[in-house]
Amino acid sequence: MTVEVVPHQTAWRDAFVEEAKEITAALNDPMAAIHHIGSTAIPNIYAKPIIDILVEVNDLAQVDARKAAMETLGYEAMGEFGIVGRRFFRKHRSTGVRTHHVHIFEQGSSESDRHLAFRDYMIAHPEAAQQYSQLKRSLANTYPDDRESYMDGKDSFIREKEQQALKWRKST
Numbered sequence: 001m002t003v004e005v006v007p008h009q010t011a012w013r014d015a016f017v018e019e020a021k022e023i024t025a026a027l028n029d030p031m032a033a034i035h036h037i038g039s040t041a042i043p044n045i046y047a048k049p050i051i052d053i054l055v056e057v058n059d060l061a062q063v064d065a066r067k068a069a070m071e072t073l074g075y076e077a078m079g080e081f082g083i084v085g086r087r088f089f090r091k092h093r094s095t096g097v098r099t100h101h102v103h104i105f106e107q108g109s110s111e112s113d114r115h116l117a118f119r120d121y122m123i124a125h126p127e128a129a130q131q132y133s134q135l136k137r138s139l140a141n142t143y144p145d146d147r148e149s150y151m152d153g154k155d156s157f158i159r160e161k162e163q164q165a166l167k168w169r170k171s172t
Contacts, residue, residue: 001145001147002143002144002145003048003136003139003140003143003146003147003150004048004049004140005046005047005048005136005137005140006046006047006048006049006132007046007065008040008042008044008045008046008047009040010047012036012040012047012049013036014039015051015144016040016041016051016053017034019051019053019100020034020036020053021023021046021050021123021131022073023053023055023073024075024087026066026069026070027055027057027062027063027066027069028066028069028169031055031056031057032052032056032058033055033056033106033107033115034053034055034056035053035054035056035115035116035117035119036051036052036053036113036119036152037052037053037054037103037116037118037119038050038051038052038101038119039052039132039133039161040137041123042119042122042129043123043129044130045122045129045130045133045136046137046140047134047136048100048147049104050098050099050101051099051100051101052100052101052103053100053102053103054081054103054104054105054106054112054115054116055102055103055105055106056067056102056104056106056107056109056112057104057107058099058106058107060085060087060092060104061169062122063087063104064087068132069073069124070089070102073091074091075089075090075091075100076089076090076091076092076093076106077089078090082094083103083110084110084120085105085111086103086105086111087103087104087105088101088102088103088104089101089102089104090102100168101116110158112163113166114165114166115171117162117165117166117168117169118158118162118165118166120158120169121161121165121169124168125135127159128164129159131157132154132157132161135154135157136151136154138152138155168172
C-alpha cells in the first residue's frame with residue numbers, strides 16, 4: 001500500500017459530518033459522542049486522505065450487536081485490532097482505496113482521552129502541528145511503499161506530543 005500524504009482539504013470536515021450522521025444512525029443507542037480525529041481534523045497540515053472517527057459509547061457489547069449495521073455502511077469490522085477495549089472498523093472505495101477508520105471506545109477511556117488530547121493540542125499549537133506535518137511528508141517521501149516504516153517513523157514524535165497534550169489538557 002502506497003503512503004500518500006496530501007495538503008489539508010476543507011472537504012474532510014464535510015466528509016466527517018456526513019459519515020458521522022450515517023454512523024449515528026447505524027449505532028443508534030450505544031453512542032455517547034462522535035469526534036473527528038487524526039490528521040484530517042487538524043487544519044493546515046498534510047495528511048493521509050483517510051477520515052479518522054472516534055466514537056465514544058456507553059457499552060461495547062451494544063456495538064458488537066450492531067456490527068452488521070456498520071457493515072451495511074461498507075465498513076469492515078476488525079475487532080480490537082491491537083488495542084484492548086477498542087472496536088475498529090475500516091471502509092474502502094470499490095477501487096480498494098481506504099477512506100475511513102472508525103475507532104470505538106467506551107466513554108471516558110484513556111484511549112479516547114489520548115486521541116482527543118492529541119488532536120486538540122495540535123490545533124492549539126500550530127507550530128507542533130507543522131512539525132508533525134513536515135515529519136509525515138519526509139517519511140512519506142522516504143518510505144513511499146512501506147507503510148510500517150512510515151508509521152514507525154512517526155511513533156516517537158506522537159508519543160512525545162501525546163504526553164505533552166495530556167499534561168496540557170489537564171492544565172486547561
